[in-house]
Amino acid sequence: MPTDTEGHGDGESAPSGNSHIYDVIVVGAGAAGVGVSIALIHAGVENFLIVDRDTVGASFDSWPAETRFITPSFPSNSIGMLDLNSIAIGVSPAYSMKIEHPTGPEFAQHLRDIAEYFELPLQENTDVKTIEKKEGFFHLETNQGTLFANNVIWSAGEYQYPCTDVFTGSELCRHTATVPSYAELEGDDFLIIGGYESGVDAAYHLSNRNKKVRLFDLNAPWDAATSDPSVALSTYSFERMRNPKFEENTELYPETIVNSVTLTDGIYEVNTEDGQIFQSKVQPLLAAGF
Amino acid sequence: MPTDTEGHGDGESAPSGNSHIYDVIVVGAGAAGVGVSIALIHAGVENFLIVDRDTVGASFDSWPAETRFITPSFPSNSIGMLDLNSIAIGVSPAYSMKIEHPTGPEFAQHLRDIAEYFELPLQENTDVKTIEKKEGFFHLETNQGTLFANNVIWSAGEYQYPCTDVFTGSELCRHTATVPSYAELEGDDFLIIGGYESGVDAAYHLSNRNKKVRLFDLNAPWDAATSDPSVALSTYSFERMRNPKFEENTELYPETIVNSVTLTDGIYEVNTEDGQIFQSKVQPLLAAGF
Numbered sequence: 001m002p003t004d005t006e007g008h009g010d011g012e013s014a015p016s017g018n019s020h021i022y023d024v025i026v027v028g029a030g031a032a033g034v035g036v037s038i039a040l041i042h043a044g045v046e047n048f049l050i051v052d053r054d055t056v057g058a059s060f061d062s063w064p065a066e067t068r069f070i071t072p073s074f075p076s077n078s079i080g081m082l083d084l085n086s087i088a089i090g091v092s093p094a095y096s097m098k099i100e101h102p103t104g105p106e107f108a109q110h111l112r113d114i115a116e117y118f119e120l121p122l123q124e125n126t127d128v129k130t131i132e133k134k135e136g137f138f139h140l141e142t143n144q145g146t147l148f149a150n151n152v153i154w155s156a157g158e159y160q161y162p163c164t165d166v167f168t169g170s171e172l173c174r175h176t177a178t179v180p181s182y183a184e185l186e187g188d189d190f191l192i193i194g195g196y197e198s199g200v201d202a203a204y205h206l207s208n209r210n211k212k213v214r215l216f217d218l219n220a221p222w223d224a225a226t227s228d229p230s231v232a233l234s235t236y237s238f239e240r241m242r243n244p245k246f247e248e249n250t251e252l253y254p255e256t257i258v259n260s261v262t263l264t265d266g267i268y269e270v271n272t273e274d275g276q277i278f279q280s281k282v283q284p285l286l287a288a289g290f
Numbered sequence: 291m292p293t294d295t296e297g298h299g300d301g302e303s304a305p306s307g308n309s310h311i312y313d314v315i316v317v318g319a320g321a322a323g324v325g326v327s328i329a330l331i332h333a334g335v336e337n338f339l340i341v342d343r344d345t346v347g348a349s350f351d352s353w354p355a356e357t358r359f360i361t362p363s364f365p366s367n368s369i370g371m372l373d374l375n376s377i378a379i380g381v382s383p384a385y386s387m388k389i390e391h392p393t394g395p396e397f398a399q400h401l402r403d404i405a406e407y408f409e410l411p412l413q414e415n416t417d418v419k420t421i422e423k424k425e426g427f428f429h430l431e432t433n434q435g436t437l438f439a440n441n442v443i444w445s446a447g448e449y450q451y452p453c454t455d456v457f458t459g460s461e462l463c464r465h466t467a468t469v470p471s472y473a474e475l476e477g478d479d480f481l482i483i484g485g486y487e488s489g490v491d492a493a494y495h496l497s498n499r500n501k502k503v504r505l506f507d508l509n510a511p512w513d514a515a516t517s518d519p520s521v522a523l524s525t526y527s528f529e530r531m532r533n534p535k536f537e538e539n540t541e542l543y544p545e546t547i548v549n550s551v552t553l554t555d556g557i558y559e560v561n562t563e564d565g566q567i568f569q570s571k572v573q574p575l576l577a578a579g580f
Contacts (some may be wrong), residue, residue, distance in 0.1 A: 072362035072390065074525050076372075084364075098528035100362065235364050238388035 021137055024048035027128050028156035029056040035087030037120050038154055040111060042089070049147065051126040051140075054172055054228050059109035059159045063104025065181040066205045069093075070234035071195055072100045088114070112227035163289035166193075169261035172268065173286035176202050187282030188212060191270050193258050194287030196221050197221075197237055204240040207249035214278055216270070220254030296301060309426055314338040315439035317418050318446035319410075320344040324401050325377030326443055327410050332379070339439075341416040341420055341432065347401035349449045353394025354493045355471040359383075360524035362390045370416075378404070383390050391526060453579035459551035462558065463576035466492050477572030479500060483548050484578030486511050487527055492575055494530040497539035506560070510544030 023045055026033050029052035037050045052058065071084040073094035083100070086092040093102045093110050102110065115122060123144070130141045131152060131237060139145040162177050164170055176198045179185065184207035190206050192199050195217030203213045221233050233241075238244060258271040261284055270278040313335055316323050319342035327340045342348065361374040363384035375392070376382040383392045383400050392400065405412060417433045421442060429435040452467050454460055467489045469475065472495035480496050482489050485507030493503045511523050513533060523531075530536060547563040551574055560568040 072364050074362050075522060094525045098525055100525045100529055232365060235362075235384045235388055235390045239390055287378075 019148060022047055022049050022147070022149040024151045024153060025140060025147055026050040026153045026155055028052060028154070029111070029115065029122060029124070030059050030157050031057075031087050031107075031111065031154065032155035032157065034115055034120065036092070036116070036155055038088040038118050041118060041120075049121050049123055049149075051123045051128065053125070053156075055112075055124045056115050056122065057108030059157055060104040060108040060111070060179075062160065062177070064179045064201075064205070065105070065177065065190075066183070067201050068101040068103050069107065070101070070201075070236045072236070073097075073102065074100065087111075088115075098263070122161040123169060123232070125153070129257070145169045154240065158290060162286075164286060166286065166289050167258055167260055169263075170286055170289075172263050173284040175289070176285055176287045179285070182206055183202070183209070187280075189282055190214070190279045191268065191278055191280050191282070191284040192216065192287055193261075193270065194289075195219075195252070196283075196287070197233065198290070199285075199287035200233060200237045200241060202287055203250045204237075204243065204246055207246045210245070210249060213250040214253060215250055215257045216253045216258055216272070216278075218255065218257045222252065223254065292552040303552075306387055309438060312337055312339050312437070314441045314443060315428070315430060315437055316340040316432075316443045316445055318342060318444070319401070319405065319412060319414070320349050320445065320447050321377050321397075321401065322445035322447065323412065323443075323459065325406055327443055328381070328404070328408055331408060331410075339411050339413055339437065341413045341418065341430075341437070343415070343417040343446075345402075345414045346405050346412065347398030349447055350394040350398040350401070351377040352450065352467070352470075354466065354469045354495070355393065355395070356473070357491050358391040358526075359392050359397065360391070360491075360526040362526070363387075364390065369394070377401075441531050448580060451574075454521065454576060455578050456576065457550055459553075460576055460579075462553050463574040466575055466577045469575075472496055473499070477570075479566055479570045479572055480504070481558065481572070481574040482506065483551075483560065483574060483576050485509075485542065485544070485575070487523065488580070489575075489577035490523060490531060491526045492577055493540045494527075494536055496534045498533070500535070500539060503540040503542055504543060506543045506546045506548055508545065508547045509546070510524045512542065513544065 024040060026037050026048065029050050033050055033052070034056065038221065040048050069085055073083045073092050075094050083092055083094060091114060093099050096113060097106060097110055099106060127143045128140050128167050129143065132139045138149045139153065139154045140149065159177060160176055164175055175198065182202065185206070188211050190211055190213045192213060192215045195215050196288045199215055199217065203215045207213050258270055259273050260271045262269045266281060268280050268282070268284050270284060311536060314330060315340065319340050323340055323342070324346065341562070359375055359485050363373045363375045364383050365384050373382055373384060381404060383389050383397065383418050386403060387396060387400055389396060405547050418430050419433065420431045422429045428439045428442045428556050430439065430442065436566055449467060452465055454465055463483065472492065478501050480503045482492050482503060482505045487504050489505055489507065493505045548560055549563050550561045552559045556571060558570050
């Protein structure tokens with residue numbers, strides 16, 4: 001482990017004599033950043049630093065409380081094949097937490113536990129503003145000063161930064177990534193735009209609370225005849241969609257392209273390309289843009 | 291596919307001129323037998339037969355109605371890694387049924403669907419009595435006559451034939467493999483011997499129905515610090531054990547070796563090696579001997 005983890009701090013473009021140049025700086029302490037840091041340790045790299053704008057697993061901590069991993073964790077076999085929620089060899093929520101479908105906060109705790117166990121060289125609350133390669137190494141300007149590295153691994157995810165500029169008026173919607181808990185959402189008549197995992201998740205939790213939901217997607221992910229999880233819905237979501245409350249309260253609108261959302265006199269209006277109009281007093285949810 | 295699937299039928303020890311000799315006979319049309327039959331097709335073997343004492347998937351059909359696969363089915367990744375419930379390439383309950391933890395009857399239906407899809411050369415209700423190798427090939431005496439094969443793949447499982455002679459008086463217990471449904475079991479105070487997956491499953495369903503359960507195991511599988519699923523409980527079972535009704539109604543007795551079970555005046559008595567005695571009017575369940 002490096003003993004000098006201090007940034008340069010004075011905004012100079014080159015390190016002074018006592019500045020540290022890391023072999024690797026990992027940007028982002030989520031699943032990818034923590035995972036790749038452990039891989040670095042396994043590979044014998046000692047002189048590295050992992051930085052995060054916030055804290056370890058912050059992205060997962062901001063998930064809606066009810067949302068769970070759609071991929072199951074399970075000690076899948078005795079030859080050591082890992083489940084998809086595993087971020088390092090021998091590491092899985094199935095082992096440490098014995099939870100098959102963790103919530104976001106549960107997985108964040110899992111990442112913090114792992115970071116502690118592996119004693120990762122971590123610098124939190126460090127926001128990387130710019131990265132430049134000069135004189136053969138990288139200069140990372142951060143809110144904590146300048147850091148220097150021979151290699152940078154970018155492992156900052158997208159969850160906290162979904163694209164919300166999807167169609168005219170999409171800024172009138174609330175993005176599901178900003179919902180702390182579906183139990184806290186007021187209203188009874190929800191319009192959800194985006195019918196992949198996030199949209200189905202929102203529809204499931206709301207319909208389970210006996211809210212009426214209309215769910216729009218430009219495709220029909222629930223009908224996709226493929227086993228590729230980046231295209232088809234997960235088994236977990238399909239099971240949720242067969243829940244009687246989902247079937248009762250959620251109406252599906254496949255192959256329905258939303259052109260615009262408007263707000264007039266407290267009424268939200270979703271307008272689709274094929275000329276349909278859907279109204280609600282409740283702010284529509286945007287579950288797209290990832 | 292062979293066109294002559296008739297057995298010899300006359301009990302002769304050698305095939306007559308028009309008797310068929312299969313390249314392979316697969317004995318058992320459960321998960322293993324159906325899976326290996328598809329592998330034979332993929333390998334280009336055409337002259338084979340799969341026989342079953344009963345019907346395709348009969349073992350799974352006899353599971354207690356509430357019991358589910360503890361291993362999750364999930365389209366796990368885009369490079370085609372299969373879940374443990376998959377029996378052939380590209381085949382999984384996750385794809386065809388979109389069920390993560392199938393029941394036994396659901397999996398039996400899955401097997402029947404697969405057998406039909408692959409047009410497996412199947413002969414049901416064929417009970418193999420003896421197998422002998424004579425004159426360079428195998429003679430299978432069955433209740434449907436004699437079958438001949440150059441190779442035999444034995445893929446008959448153990449579920450329907452658990453060892454019930456585990457300790458003195460174990461025959462007084464009811465084996466969980468013979469329970470059609472936990473909802474149908476009468477009584478309020480259950481003694482379950484065997485605390486691995488089957489025992490936890492029984493305890494879960496009974497405690498969920500507000501029955502009192504005492505669960506005995508000679509080890510402590512719920513404390514095993516291993517990721518090997520043949521030793522440790524599954525994530526699915528651990529989650530069930532954290533269910534409030536399980537915690538309320540089930541009492542665990544780890545490292546408790548049962549010496550004998552007796553029945554006197556309608557009272558069942560479980561006697562343990564360390565001298566404890568447990569009584570109930572309800573027939574104890576045996577969840578061991580697999």
